[in-house]
Amino acid sequence: MKNWFLVFLISVGFAVAQDAATANTKAVGTVQSISGSTFTLKNDAGVETSITVSDATKVLRSEPGQKSLKEATPVQFSEAQVGDRALASGKASADGKSIAASTVVLMKKGDIANKQEQERQDWQRRSVGGLVSAVDANAGTITLSMMAAGGQKKDVVVHTTPTTVVRRYSPDSVKFDDATKSTLAEVKKGDQLRARGNKNADGTDIAAEEIVSGSFRSVAGTVQSVDKEKNRVTVTDLATKKPVTVTIASDSQMRKLPEMMAQRIAARLKGTPTAGAAAGAPGAAATTGAPGAAGQGARQPGAGGEQSAQGGQGNWAGGQGGGARGGGGDMLQQVLNRAPVVQLTDLQKGDAVMIVATEGSANSAPTVITLLSGVDPILSASPKGGDTSTILSPWNLGGSGGGGDLAQ
Template sequence: MSLATASRAFPAWERQAPQPAAQNPAANQVVGTIKAMSGNTITLALDKGAKVTVVAQASTRIVRVAPGQADLKNAAVIQLSDLQVGDRILVRGKPSDDAESFPAAGIIAMKRSDVEAKQQQEREDWQKRGIGGLVSAVDPVAGTITISVAGPGRTKAVAIHTAKDTILRRYAPDSVKFDDAKPSTLDHVKTGDQLRARGARSADGTDFAPEEIVSGSFRSIAGTINAIDAAMNTVTVTDLVTKKPLMVKITPQSQVVKLPAQMAQAIAFRLKGSAAGTPASAAPGSAPRPSGAPSESARTAGGEQRGDQRIGGAGSTRAGGAQAGVPADLQQIVNRMPAAHLADFQKGDAVMIVSTEGTSSGGVTAITMLGGIEPILAAAPTGVQSMTLSPWNLGGGGGEEGEGATP
């Protein structure tokens, strides 16, 4: 479950709790999700993957806050029995000498249903008031970021005007989770980055006043699978551009989809028609619109208002560069497809992947992996570079608890 907003209330506890001199507060607190409860012990799954046993004592003070609550003034005092599996908690105390348990001096709790409701509210707000695109220029003096927003048949430049209270975050190089996005500054935003902003758009749509910005560097990869390691949840892909193998990690937050053959053929027909200079919609005997794909009018209406699905500048080889005449609604099609699994893929399959930038180890983490694209590659092997997918998966990646569901 995402704590992107809920955890912002937790620092209030840290500020209000007394700290012994020369002590590291981070070493004396843990944050995570309750996985099990028995008597006065809580099995807590930490955000970084490990588990710890929290021991509540008679003197442990337990309070509940609402997601986004700024301080603890209105926090409700509750009992240990009020906590439930799935709740998010911050625990303050001191780890035992053997590090096997964590005696709790105080616990701040957020109800699972409250966090989910807040998360859904934020997701809808990002959809409604969000914009996304490829960064084309950054003016640090003026505090302005210019992005290229792809719409039906054209791209449009939008100026994002940051202010002193604008929240800036940046995706981690090896994570697809919004929770792992770190506080950032304007000087970290670079030309070619993907950017999502939430805020208010000007009447003519050329200016945007952001409340929050999330940016990151992503990669678009088209290639063929030459190895699958189901135990490690990885695939090795030969990149069609570099001709080199690349290991791709699949996580519970990764969006994995495989296009049915008929749908892939319909997209390939449209792509082939645009490559020949013939508008796909006017091609004689054109294939029917793939199931789940929006109509032309729906795409026009959604166009730039749905920046999360129209990301990137024309001709970009990074994530999101849609070109005129190319099926710009590919991401919408993908979002409507049922989830696939590694068992649905085999050696030799062609795939399109949007991934993290990766780390020095050379591997990347998949944000989206799309299979069944052989007809698309056959129709326009070089055109796939412009049919990239959006890295922003607002619908969630199918994780156990919906992690990564916000931008």
């Protein structure tokens, strides 16, 4: 929701400033309660401000994506609802805890949700993600390495322009909507990156309208211990043979892959054909790239390939649109959101897991973004733990429930 409202604030802030000759105090946040002509706003830091409106207060409604208040619609304050986002400007009380508003700009929660869903579907249809293997700042290109069916690497070239929106994942947050404005210069080899735009026929080039990148820690291994009190899991990393301790947060995504799904994915990584994967087989995923294809089997925004794994069956290799075959990362993401959610208490010593987490620091353990258990067949297909960062997308896009976690 922050990224949607960031544009809202930028566009609205200048207009609100023109309402008064003197500087007004501004408050922005989510409407928590409404009582008569007073409502309470809570900002993203959790601080509440009481806002009072009067007959002289200008109340406007702005649509998500609007960049000027010239398009905003005058409304009655009675249209405000709990859950709406709002910006209030006016004279603050001496203690700063309340504002007598001269202007209130509303963004309706329903409008935000609708726009977010449109963005989510667009990311599903027109995005590609992988591990950054090269960056050419002069040419404005980024090369992504993906794992294709059969365990082979596939390169995708991301073409950027001066109009491409570039954002960077916050190093200390597992929330996708905490990604902030960035530049191509910040994208480094080894980063995870997802790009949205128009792809060529074979999916090897994409003209990026927006990219989001970040540095993450990938671990594949077996559970060594679980600390329920501290919400931590210690895993023996198959690649380094060393223990790694990670923290489970409220936004961490934890799921268990059903055995049949894990076996199918492992077979794909090995290049072994699986039943039901042939085109036209019952339950096979759509591979037409048609706009409606992404609507089958809900997935999180940017979570992988453009087609769905209907009913947990079919083409686990996913698709890139236009019938092109997808990569292993997209393949896994297609089924990830259908896998059962697990709790920390469900994890047992010896369980095989794949984890993508924040990098952590000297003072804090890495925080889990995605933890997937039930992956024994997948790790067996890649005994050293494989390239987890290529297989498992890091972005936990369903945790915050924010409005517009993919939009600018």
